[in-house]
Structure formats: C-alpha cells, structure tokens
Amino acid sequence: MKNNTIQTVNGRKALIHSGFLLENRYAEELYHDYASKMPIIDYHCHLPPADIANDKVFGNITEAWIYGDHYKWRAMRTLGIDEKYITGDATDAEKFRKWAKVVPYTLRNPLYHWTHLELARYFDQYNLLNEDTADEIFDAVSGLLNTPQYSCQNLLSKMNVELVCTTEDPTDTLEYHQQMKQSGQAIKMSTAFRPDKAVLINNETYNDYIDKLEEVSGISIISYKDVCDALKKRMQYFHDNGCRLSDHGLNHLSFEAFTDEEVDTLFQKRRSGKLLSEAEASKFHTAILLFLAESYHDLGWVQQFHLGALRNNNSRMNRVLGPDTGWDSIGDFPQAYTLSRFLDALDIKDKLAKTIIYNLNPADNEVMASMIGNFNDGKIKGKIQFGSGWWFLDQKDGITKQLNALSNMGLLSCFIGMLTDSRSFLSFPRHEYFRRVLCNLLGDEISRGELPEDIEWIGKIVQDISYYNAKEYFEFQ
Template identity: 70%
Template sequence: MSKHFIHDNFLLENKYAEELYHNYSKNQPIIDYHNHLSPKEILDDKIYNNLTKVWINGDHYKWRAMRTLGVDEKYITGDATDKEKFMQWAKTVPYTMRNPLYHWTHLELARYFDINDLLNEKSAEKIYESTSEKLSSSQYSCRNLLRKVNAELVCTTEDPTDNLVHHKQLTTSDFEVNVSTAFRPDKAILIANEGYNDYINDLGKVADINIESYADLKDALRSRIEYFDANGCKLCDHGLNQISYESFTESEVGTIFKKKLEGHKLSKEEVLKFETAILLFLSETYHEFGWVQQFHLGALRNNNHRMHEILGPDTGWDSIGDYSQAEKLSAFLNALDSKDQLTKTIIYNLNPADNEVMATMIGNFNDGSVKGKVQFGSGWWFLDQKDGMTKQLNALSNMGLISCFIGMLTDSRSFLSFPRHEYFRRLLCNLLGDEIKRGELPKEEMEWIGKMVADISYNNAKCYFDF
C-alpha cells in the first residue's frame, strides 16, 4: 500500500469495498446535476494562474474555518495578495482535522495536481509555486479541469432574469461536456424579502411584460420557463427555509401581490398564502414541461447581520435551521399529486434530524410511474461529509430503496470540488463492503451489488434526467 495519506484504497476498509469501488464506481463519468459554477468561465475556458483564485476565492467552507482559527478578514475576503491568502489557508489546514475540509483538501491536491504532500505552513510555499505554474498552463484551464475528472454533465443554477447567453454559446462550442442550467426563481417567491419590488421590475423587463398584477407575474414566470426550456433547461431549484402551505384563493393572492407592489407591509399569513400559491403554480408548470424540481430545505441564512452588511450573502454566515418540515411539505406534495401534476422531485434537508422524515416522505409519492420519481437528495452543505452522507444513505436504505438513488452532486462554486463525487463513492462502497464482510449482504451477489453501486454512481442519474 502507498505511504501517501490519499492512496488507492483511501476510506476503503476491506477487500469487498475495494472491489466495489475499483471495479464498479471509480471510472463512472460524473453527472453533477446541481452546482453554482460560472458558465462564463467555462465558455471562456478561464485560466486561473494560482491556487487562491480557483480554490479559496468564493469558498465559504474555507472562509469559516479560517475565521474560526482567528485569521483576519484581510486574508480571507480582503485586500491581501493571493499568495498571502493561500499561506493563511495552508496554516489553517492542519487545524481542520476531522472536518471534511481536511480530506477534500488533500483529495483535490492529489487528483488535480498529483501532489501527495500534506498541506501545512512548511509545505505551503512549494505547493503554491508548483500549482501556480501548472494553473498558468492551458492544460489546467477551466475546461481541462472538468475533463480531468471525467465530467459528462454539469448543471449550473441561474435566476429567471438570466439571458443564458453563455449557455447558448456553449451549445455551439466544441466542448464535449454538457453544460446545462437549473431555473432558480426564489427571488420571485420570497415576497417578504427586501428589494422584492425592484426584482419584479427586472423580471418584467426581461420577460417584456409590465407586471402590475399576480396574473402578470405568472405570465412573466411562465415566459421565462419557456425560454429556459427552449435553451435546454430540464431542472429547477428552490432554496427555502421550509415549504409553505396555506389555504388561499386567487383573489386573495392578487390582492396580496398588489398590496406589496404598492409598498405596504404584509402579514405573516399573507406571505404564506402568496408563497404557497406561486410555488404551486410553478410546480404545475414544471410538470407540464417535464422538468425535475429540487427543494433545498432548512438553511438559516445571514445570521451575522454586521458581516452580512459588509460582505453580502453567501459569504459564510449561514447555519442549520430547525424548521418544522413534514406537515406542510406533505400537504404541498399531496396538492400536486392529487391533480396528477407532481413532476419528478428531489428533496434535500439541511437538518440531520429530518433524515427519516425525508426518507419516509418520498415513499408517500412514489406512485410507480417512474423509477425513483421522488428522491431523498444526497447529504447537502453542512451534511456533505462522511457522517452526514453515511446517515443519509442509511436512512434512505432503511426506509426506501437505496438502489434507486441518483447519487452525489457538488453544489459548489469551485471547479476543484469534483473529488466530492469520489469521496461519496468511496463512502458508499465502504458501507456496502463492510456489510458484506459482516455477512449482512451476500458475497455471492457481488456482481449485483456492484451493479447497484454503478447505478447509484452514474446510471440512475443518467436515466432520471432527460438531457
């Protein structure tokens, strides 16, 4: 066995796990069906020049760790040089042991740069210089980073107001990796948010509709769904605290929307009625177009108001929320299913206390029409680590069919994040290999278990998404 920390059998604890990973999972292509990568950088085939630009900038996982260690914001999001920022990250890495960042960091150095040294203050200078030299070469351009990990599809996430110009140009380029998008209309749903009316004005301009009524809003959103669909979009995504479900009438929702446009404050009940109505409308439209809908539920965002004012959203000030999920989610899905307008759906929870809730909820609406029609999404954000992913796999196995699972995604803004698929696959194979070793799964069915691993790694997602 290699003496390197990241070696061929990293996280694989017995011969069965090794066989499953190396023979059935390792070489499967990657379908990354949800991320926040920049389509412009893919189109431009961007060259990053140094590791800070591609690895640290925008990565709020790393930022949180550095802040916890006491690193000054100057070296995180401030005006320090790229090299100074990297040196502070390198100093932080040894302190991240038992945080997934420690594993991810060394997987990414090994897979992209063939670097097996542990990153710390002593090795930082050498690693920074060698990776910067490589990243300055066209062999490490944005597209080649995706080729290096055998990516077949990457699906970015865009607002309804996006013109998709970069996606359009990518479809006529010679880049063989499929780059698609997911429709993310949260800003049109969350009517209580500051700046909502300004956003509605922007949406109206893009849709070429003067939005003066709730009917106009629905027309504008439908117009953008049609536009996204015409440009290859097959998914949508929503990042919500929880699903709203409140009884409403169309007349009530029209009045609520008008009230908002006129600058009046809405009650909590009015907000819930509106959010329920618009999300049901959107989900019915997704069903009409045959899209897959995704719901990321449970984040408590922008907790540090002082730093949010300075740095804005998505800069590392979010955490897990303890919202009630089951009752409203059930009512919402049931409202769609009762009209046979529930499209393929993926539900992600951020609170691990909701694992069994989600694992059992999907079974209520898997109606036999599509294999794995309603999915319990992979461990997300704070849960996409060894413990979180394993618990998600166990909950799904115990209460559903793990064999129908569509597997991992990065949900990342970094082009170096794709070894998370490898990390997931190794954990999956080790989980199954351990049960084979203990006699809980039959070693005589190794070929069948291997097929299941290949399906979860790649084939199920390939069949589930209509790209």
C-alpha cells in the same frame, strides 16, 4: 479518475492512497472495479457559466480554490485569521499561506480530506498542506493552473465530468449556455431555473426584482397573474435552451389555503412598499410555488427543493460582505406537515413532477426518507428522491446517515447519487469521496454477512447510484 498507486511520501504512508476510506477488500473491489470508472453527471452546482464557456485559465491556486469558498472562510475565521486574508486585500500568496496554516487544524472536518484529495487528484500533490509546504505547493500548483492544460474545461475533463448543471435566475440570458452548446465541446452544460427572488415576497429587493422580470420578459407586471405569465414565458425560454430542472432554496415549503383574489391583493400590497405578515407571506409562497410546480410538471422538468438552511445569521457581517459568505447554519423548521400537503396538492391533480428533496437538518432525515415513499406512484423509477447529503451534511458522517435513512425507508438502489453544489472547479473529487463512502458502507456489510458476497450485482447497484440512475432520471438534452 485514475487510481492512486503512491503509498508513501517522505517515508510515510500518504493520506490519499488507493485504499483511502475503504476498510476491506470488498469495499476496494466495489470502488476500483465499479465506482471509479463511472463518468460524473453533476446535476446541481453553482459554477459560473461564463468561466466554463470561455474556458477560463486561473492565475493561481488561490483564485481557483479560496475565492468564494465560504467553507474555507468559516474555518479560517474560527482559527482567528483576520478578514484581510479571507475576503480582504491581502495578496493571493498571503491568503494561501494563511489557509495552509489553518489546514492542519481542520483534522476531522471534511475540509481536511477534500483539501488533500483535490491536491492529489488534480495536481499529483501528496504532501500534506501546512505552513512548511505552503510556498512549494502554491508555486507548483499555480504553475500548472496558469496553463491551457488546466483550463476550466480541462479541469472538468480530468475528473471525467460528462455534464454540469449550473443554476440561474429567470432573468438570465443563458448566453453562455448557448455559447457552450454551439462550441460542440464534449462536456455538456445545462442549467436549473431558480426563481426564488420572485417567490420570497418580503425580500428587501423584491420590487426591484419584479421590475427586472418585467423588463426581461416583456410583460407589463400589474397583477399577480402577470407575475405568473412572466415566469411562464421565462420557463419556456429556459426550456427552449435545454433546461430540464428547477431549483428552490427555502427554509421550508409553505402550505396555506388561499384564493386568487387574496394573492393578488397581497401582491398589490407588497408593490405599494408594504411588508406582508408571516401568514400573508405564507399564502403567497404557497400560491406561487404551486403554480411553478404545476408548470414544471407540464414541461417535464425535475423540481428540486433545498430545505432547512437558516441564512444570514450574522447581520453585521451580512451588511459588510453580503449573502453566501459564510454566515449560514442549519435550521430547525417544521417540515413534515406542510411538505406533505404541498406534494399532495400537486398529486391530486396529477401534476407532481419528478422531485428531489434535500434536507439540511439531520434530525429530519427519516422524515424526508419516509415522505418520498408517499408519492412514488409506480409511474417512474425513483420519481420522488431524498437528495444527497447537502451543505453541512456532504461529509462522511452526513453522507452515511443519508444513505442509511434512505436504505431503511426506501430503495437505495434507485438513488440518483451525489452532486457538488459548489462554486469551485476543484470540488469534483467530492464525487469520488461519496463513492468511496458508499462502497465502504456496502463492503462493510458484505464482510459482516449482512449482504451477499455478490460483487457483480452490488457493483451494478454502485454504478447505477454513481451514474446510470441520474442519466436515466434527468434525460438531459
């Protein structure tokens, strides 16, 4: 990442400049001399593997920046922008103009910072985006994006990305990961195994999914044991193709006593078309998640749990647009007890893999930050991680609160740092954003005498959090 030396635009101080978010000289030194030099390992994102492997070139900025970005969609809807200009049939230029109209109204929302950071870092655009600058920026940026120099792989290279880890269902062929590996590109692409569709037994499409899993695995799925066998076969396929992570997006981790016979009966009940009660579903979730987690341990994988989202709240719009279109929020699920029992059940058998727990409810930060210490057993540095600020919490305040909770309850120095969790190729300045927040937090405490004026040592800690801890933790192939 290059440092921005432009301080003014049209006679005014630019929003994005070398001291952005850095409030004193210690913060600036930590960021510019240590953090900014580090490559990016983005160990969890939702980028389309086909676009990376095929090195897609975008037609314009709307295609690259607004398609699929439900953060922007929510802001546009809030300001009263018609759905035609969000997910509808308006032209890309019209959609961009509407987004440009919204941007000045996003003050203090992280979108305001991200928007201008992304324009600056990828395209050297330092003007504020608004209705007056919309057409000029659309033309200039789209003109760059529509060239091979701004292809998907080159966009990653511009941000010094060393590796991206996408997220795939067990039924995926991984053909694009294979293609990328064979290409010999400097940027590496790995994947995370995400079997939620096999876990969430009351989903409307569950039986259709089991049919698909049966077809892809080549295993006839008659019983619950067959489900496990099919998943295990797919895990081995993913492992053989370089996968070293799993991922789950759940309200909370279940933990209910069960027998194998009970779980098989519940599976047969669902296959017959009947829904399970909440207690029955919880038994099934516990059983299959424990099976998966033990399998991850046996493979030497890292397991990730994204906890606390309340999804698809607007049933009317969910029917129209489907999931992941901007109708989710923070949930307030009980977390501590069942999470503790789940991790303990694995630890008792010495089957607890490296684990990252992401929390979406800030009220649970200290719960999660203290929970990880229960199962860090001294065998692996930072074995159990409190994951970075996620989704609604990946902004300055959320990042700071997560860093503070982790610092107070554990060891910040062992933290594996930031990820994008994004579907956008233009989201990688979020790593810079995180690093600037981290450096400012530490720089402020140096200035107040709460940390020693040992820039070299604290700079090393910053580099570990930014890059080296993740590189050591994941052991990507």
